[in-house]
Amino acid sequence: MLQCALPMKTAQISEIFQSIQGEGKYVGVRQVFVRFFGCHMHCSWCDTPESIGDTTRNYQEMTLAEVFAKIKELSVDCHSISLTGGEPLLQADFIANLLPLLKKAKLSVYLETSGVLHKALNQVIKGVDIVAMDIKMPSSTGERSFWKEHEQFLNIARKNKKDIFVKAVVGSKTSKADIVRTAKIVHASDPNMLFILQPNTFDLSRGVVQKCEDFQRLCFKILPNTRVMPQMHKFMKIR
Numbered sequence: 432m433l434q435c436a437l438p439m440k441t442a443q444i445s446e447i448f449q450s451i452q453g454e455g456k457y458v459g460v461r462q463v464f465v466r467f468f469g470c471h472m473h474c475s476w477c478d479t480p481e482s483i484g485d486t487t488r489n490y491q492e493m494t495l496a497e498v499f500a501k502i503k504e505l506s507v508d509c510h511s512i513s514l515t516g517g518e519p520l521l522q523a524d525f526i527a528n529l530l531p532l533l534k535k536a537k538l539s540v541y542l543e544t545s546g547v548l549h550k551a552l553n554q555v556i557k558g559v560d561i562v563a564m565d566i567k568m569p570s571s572t573g574e575r576s577f578w579k580e581h582e583q584f585l586n587i588a589r590k591n592k593k594d595i596f597v598k599a600v601v602g603s604k605t606s607k608a609d610i611v612r613t614a615k616i617v618h619a620s621d622p623n624m625l626f627i628l629q630p631n632t633f634d635l636s637r638g639v640v641q642k643c644e645d646f647q648r649l650c651f652k653i654l655p656n657t658r659v660m661p662q663m664h665k666f667m668k669i670r
């Protein structure tokens with residue numbers, strides 16, 4: 432089930448809009464966000480329940496031409512095109528067809544992903560410029576672990592020499608053991624990789640910022656480029 436990229440001529444799209452990137456290495460840049468509908472995970476903090484099919488909010492079935500036209504219309508002054516979700520790689524067939532159009536239009540592609548669907552990543556990696564990858568720690572998500580999948584995912588992104596950074600959401604239940612394991616996986620891929628500890632926005636009143644600081648000190652021994660960074664768009668009250 433995890434690797435079943437849907438063979439589609441159209442994509443299920445929640446929304447396409449222009450805004451400021453609020454997370455990670457490229458926080459503050461303008462992007463066109465293409466939010467793909469659907470996700471294979473159910474992280475406890477998910478802020479796009481409409482994307483994962485948990486509400487009555489719907490998606491639009493859009494053709495390649497429609498998606499590309501909307502991106503072109505919104506791309507003025509944008510740093511890059513964020514393919515996000517939900518989990519965009521569930522619709523990897525569609526993305527594989529979209530990427531050559533974006534390349535021809537000289538638009539940079541930023542893939543925002545749960546970092547699990549490595550076979551789907553293989554299908555699209557050549558056309559992606561930046562990989563913003565999550566590591567989903569079981570003590571944060573409340574789901575099973577995906578350590579092996581994350582390792583394979585990182586290997587593919589690294590082999591293809593992409594601009595990668597890794598983010599892990601820290602909540603009140605996140606364990607030290609999961610953070611250390613995550614840091615070791617990232618280190619094995621690249622000891623200098625940017626690793627971002629993102630406090631769970633919904634858990635801010637439960638001491639997660641302090642927890643992130645403690646985890647940062649711990650991670651410095653494994654990954655010197657570990658930073659604590661919140662979801663800026665939540666503070667700015669933008670999408």
Ligand code: SF4
Nearest residue numbers: 470472473474477517
């Ligand atoms: S991977 Fe992202 S979209 Fe999917 S459930 Fe987790 S937070 Fe939500």
